[in-house]
Amino acid sequence: MARTQDDEVVTRLLAERSRALTGYAYLLCGDVHDAEDLVQDALVKTFARRRAGLALDSAEAYVRRAILTLYLDGWRKRKRWSGRLPAAADPAERAGHADAVGDRVDVVAALAALPRQQRACVVLRFYEDRTVAEIADALGVGDGTVKRYLSLATHRLEALLGPIPPHDVELVQTTSDVRAMAKDRR
The missing domain is CATH 1.10.1740 (Rna Polymerase Sigma Factor; Chain: A)
Incomplete structure (x- = not known):
């Protein structure tokens, strides 16, 4: 053949x-x-x-x-x-390197705690690196709905995992810094 x-x-x-x-x-x-x-x-x-x-x-x-x-x-x-399978079918503890995968387990558990639509939005946004419009198209919902799901999911993940550190390390710290930067631009 x-x-x-x-x-x-x-x-x-x-x-x-x-x-x-x-x-x-x-x-x-x-x-x-x-x-x-x-x-x-x-x-x-x-x-x-x-x-x-x-x-x-x-x-x-x-x-x-x-x-x-x-x-x-x-x-x-x-x-x-x-x-619904008996609890004996899935052992409570599994052998492995618990210290090496602790963060991963926490993230997976946090993702599992999200409703399926929110989880899908998070995976599409942060794993697939899709835009809000692409996610909305893939799920067949509006852009606002995707934004709401992402916002709810982000807040839920932060509550479970702790605050998400900012990507930009050089963030403005105080209002006086903002004023000084605005003054320099004039």
């Missing part, structure tokens, strides 16, 4: 971008195994229909969109069922 172009695109996509796709899904769902399942479901959804001439970049965009759609539309049901 001859390999089609779609097969080659899927093979290259998995070889080159599977880790990034799984990381993206992990930020949404908060569990490695669920993230892997989510990526696999998205790949099936994307490539179940043959898409002629799909390049690697556009294939990744299709898969990322499918990951987000699957997460927003139906992933919650699957999580509800997994929460």
Whole structure:
């Protein structure tokens, strides 16, 4: 059986971008195994229909969109069922380097505490580095709604993780500094 172009695109996509796709899904769902399942479901959804001439970049965009759609539309049901499994099936403690991953665990737990729409906005904004308009388009909501979700999520994350340090270290400290700067510009 001859390999089609779609097969080659899927093979290259998995070889080159599977880790990034799984990381993206992990930020949404908060569990490695669920993230892997989510990526696999998205790949099936994307490539179940043959898409002629799909390049690697556009294939990744299709898969990322499918990951987000699957997460927003139906992933919650699957999580509800997994929460009903007996507690013995998931050990309370796992071996590992707790000190090395403490911050990561805190961030993942804080993301898990957000409602799904807010979490999706945060992941799209800060992980995907999308604009508010792009996020609004991806989620099918207005720009104001995205801004509200991001504001609520940021405040919630700050409450859980502590204040977010400013990016600009040379911030103006006092009102007198502002006045002095304005005076210098005149």
